[in-house]
Amino acid sequence: MSENLTTPIGRQAKFCPGCGHPIVLMMLQRILKQHNLEAQAVLGLDIGCSLLAWNYLPINTFQTHHGRVVPTMVGFKRARKNSLAIAYVGDGGAYAIGWQSLFHAALRDEPVLVIVVNNTVYGMTGGQSAPTTLSGQKTPTSPDGFTGNTMYGPEILHQVSNPEAFIARTAVNDPKQMLDFLDKAIKTQQAGHFALIEFLSFCPTNWRTKGIDTVKFLEERLKSVFKVGEIK
Amino acid sequence: MQNNKKQFLTGHEVVVQAALDAGAESMFGYPITPTCEILSGWFESGKKCLQTEDEIAAGFGVCGAVLAGEKSFTASSGPGHILLQDSFSMAEAMRLPVVLIVGQRGGPSSGTVIYSQQEVILACFGGNGEGMRLVYSPSNLSELYLLTRRAFNEAWKYRYPAIVLTDGYTLKIRQNVDFDQFKKIENIPPISLIPENKIVHWPNIYTAEEELNIVLENTKNDFENIAKEIVSFESKEIEDAEILLIAHGIVGAVTKIAVEELRKQNIKVGLFRPITLRPFPKQELDKICGWKKIKKIVVVESSFGQLARIVRDQLAPEIDASFDYLQKPGLGIEPEEVIEFVKNIKI
Ligand SMILES: Cc1ncc(C[n+]2csc(CCOP(=O)(O)OP(=O)(O)O)c2C)c(N)n1
Ligand code: SF4
Ligand SMILES: [Mg+2]
Numbered sequence: 001m002s003e004n005l006t007t008p009i010g011r012q013a014k015f016c017p018g019c020g021h022p023i024v025l026m027m028l029q030r031i032l033k034q035h036n037l038e039a040q041a042v043l044g045l046d047i048g049c050s051l052l053a054w055n056y057l058p059i060n061t062f063q064t065h066h067g068r069v070v071p072t073m074v075g076f077k078r079a080r081k082n083s084l085a086i087a088y089v090g091d092g093g094a095y096a097i098g099w100q101s102l103f104h105a106a107l108r109d110e111p112v113l114v115i116v117v118n119n120t121v122y123g124m125t126g127g128q129s130a131p132t133t134l135s136g137q138k139t140p141t142s143p144d145g146f147t148g149n150t151m152y153g154p155e156i157l158h159q160v161s162n163p164e165a166f167i168a169r170t171a172v173n174d175p176k177q178m179l180d181f182l183d184k185a186i187k188t189q190q191a192g193h194f195a196l197i198e199f200l201s202f203c204p205t206n207w208r209t210k211g212i213d214t215v216k217f218l219e220e221r222l223k224s225v226f227k228v229g230e231i232k
Numbered sequence: 233m234q235n236n237k238k239q240f241l242t243g244h245e246v247v248v249q250a251a252l253d254a255g256a257e258s259m260f261g262y263p264i265t266p267t268c269e270i271l272s273g274w275f276e277s278g279k280k281c282l283q284t285e286d287e288i289a290a291g292f293g294v295c296g297a298v299l300a301g302e303k304s305f306t307a308s309s310g311p312g313h314i315l316l317q318d319s320f321s322m323a324e325a326m327r328l329p330v331v332l333i334v335g336q337r338g339g340p341s342s343g344t345v346i347y348s349q350q351e352v353i354l355a356c357f358g359g360n361g362e363g364m365r366l367v368y369s370p371s372n373l374s375e376l377y378l379l380t381r382r383a384f385n386e387a388w389k390y391r392y393p394a395i396v397l398t399d400g401y402t403l404k405i406r407q408n409v410d411f412d413q414f415k416k417i418e419n420i421p422p423i424s425l426i427p428e429n430k431i432v433h434w435p436n437i438y439t440a441e442e443e444l445n446i447v448l449e450n451t452k453n454d455f456e457n458i459a460k461e462i463v464s465f466e467s468k469e470i471e472d473a474e475i476l477l478i479a480h481g482i483v484g485a486v487t488k489i490a491v492e493e494l495r496k497q498n499i500k501v502g503l504f505r506p507i508t509l510r511p512f513p514k515q516e517l518d519k520i521c522g523w524k525k526i527k528k529i530v531v532v533e534s535s536f537g538q539l540a541r542i543v544r545d546q547l548a549p550e551i552d553a554s555f556d557y558l559q560k561p562g563l564g565i566e567p568e569e570v571i572e573f574v575k576n577i578k579i
Contacts, residue, residue, distance in 0.1 A: 039428065039429075042300075042426055044296075047437060051437055054433055054434070054435050055433040055435075058431060059431065060426050060427075060431055060432050060433075061432070061433050061434065062299065062326075062426065062432070062433075062434035062435075062436065063434065063435055063436040063437055064292070064295075064322065064436065065292075065318065065319075065322055065436075068288065068292045068318070068319070068322070071284070071288065071289035071292035071293050071296070072292045072293070072295050072296040072299070073296055074282075074289070074292075074293055074296060075260060075292060075293035075294060075295060075296025075297040075298075075299075075300075075304070076296035076297065076299055076300045076426075077296070078258065078280060078282065078293070078296075078297060079257070079258065079296065079297035079298075079299075079300035079301070079302035079304065080300040080301070080302075083300070100285055100286060100288075100289075101285060101286075101288065101289045101292075103285075104284070104285035104289065
């Protein structure tokens with residue numbers, strides 16, 4: 001994808017060609033600009049391919065530790081109430097190492113927006129299996145096909161979150177839905193509640209897919225397992 | 233509370249008062265003996281407080297608040313202190329003025345719940361870094377107050393994370409604290425590390441070894457430069473001392489009593505009590521050991537040599553005094569034991 005080559009602020013983008021991360025970031029920027037929220041937004045990054053977004057958008061951005069971006073943004077938001085606090089994290093960071101903090105942030109209805117980029121693997125470390133890996137999916141740590149259960153983060157969090165919270169799943173090939181959900185999530189934080197959007201995302205590098213096969217894998221495999229839409 | 237001159241307080245109450253007076257706005261914490269009453273005391277103060285799901289979230293919560301420009305802190309012990317080193321290493325890397333109160337308890341593992349001096353190495357060098365943090369060791373409640381105020385001030389002034397390293401004995405006892413003497417302390421105001429009127433792109437991971445190396449060199453140079461302004465220690469009876477006792481914290485207070493008694497018995501013994509463990513008062517100790525007639529250095533502590541490791545590492549190699557150790561890991565030390573130990577030393 002040509003838009004991968006440079007970032008909105010003219011830097012060299014570090015994501016692999018065809019990666020889903022830049023799409024999520026572009027959507028985020030579009031909605032922030034639309035609401036004139038670029039100055040208020042603060043983007044905390046987990047460690048994973050998320051970290052590559054550190055100088056991507058024209059908003060305040062910093063990197064944290066793997067699995068620790070949610071508690072960091074919880075602290076940030078509590079100290080600066082008028083900010084729009086965004087925790088940007090991969091599926092491994094959110095649902096494995098950082099799950100405890102994410103779960104309790106939802107339970108306490110912390111007014112932060114968590115963006116989970118679900119590529120079904122640990123992208124940055126070479127595509128090992130994650131809690132979101134699909135049954136039968138081959139990864140370096142499931143060479144004969146993944147045999148564990150697949151985790152539905154948003155569905156579980158919905159069970160413990162406030163009725164006013166916004167929890168949803170979308171996919172990087174659906175711009176209209178992504179913008180709609182981001183819009184709702186921002187309004188949810190402004191109303192003082194927890195919001196989480198899981199983005200089903202492309203990782204051609206670790207899926208070992210090319211071109212249309214990457215889109216197909218998301219459309220046919222991911223979407224058949226992970227239901228997109230608002231979780232109610 | 234500062235108006236009331238003298239007050240009879242517990243260590244927990246002193247910490248809460250000092251944090252309030254230092255301008256702290258929030259605390260993030262997870263209950264653990266012997267620091268529970270700091271958390272409950274902070275709740276009572278009416279300031280912002282979050283009881284988190286664990287110490288990992290407490291530490292990163294403090295990091296987040298500090299990034300937003302708020303003075304914030306946490307308090308913990310032993311196994312909680314271990315979890316806090318995750319966030320503390322981020323604070324060390326990003327130079328976040330995080331403040332942590334450690335009430336040492338026995339270890340390893342869950343150990344005992346009230347007392348030890350076994351968290352010295354963890355406090356000074358925990359994490360995958362180089363120990364670029366400020367560590368203070370108070371010997372009584374007045375000092376606990378003062379050092380907590382200093383921890384906030386120096387953390388924000390010099391941008392290093394800070395630990396007040398105390399223990400459950402110190403936190404649970406009551407002593408008179410005369411607040412009049414602290415009236416002149418001025419607070420360093422917090423700064424907004426993520427400004428509201430400017431865009432910051434702040435990395436915490438580097439692709440090139442050289443990039444990180446430059447950051448580390450700068451952090452170390454700054455640390456060495458500010459050390460002159462921060463290091464503190466107490467010394468006693470060192471002029472003609474042949475035996476130098478080195479002890480910190482509450483054991484430092486006990487050792488001081490022993491020195492006074494031994495002097496009455498004409499034994500040439502002195503005390504060196506580091507008040508800052510990081511940065512360590514290295515030059516001052518070298519001076520005492522090098523210029524004076526010190527023949528024997530005795531490190532007294534409630535651990536198997538955690539302070540001794542730091543002392544041996546910091547002491548100039550040309551100083552040839554021999555070492556001896558009084559070590560009681562996880563146990564309190566009485567002045568009589570120190571006196572007895574010193575009297576049996578042959579020099
Ligand atoms: C405490 C800790 N453990 C392990 C790692 C190594 N690590 C870096 S990124 C990563 C996985 C990232 O996966 P995910 O969160 O799904 O993000 P992605 O790279 O797929 O976007 C791991 C395990 C680390 N940085 N820190
Ligand atoms: S490894 Fe996957 S998630 Fe990471 S940048 Fe490459 S394509 Fe994107
Ligand atoms: Mg992933």
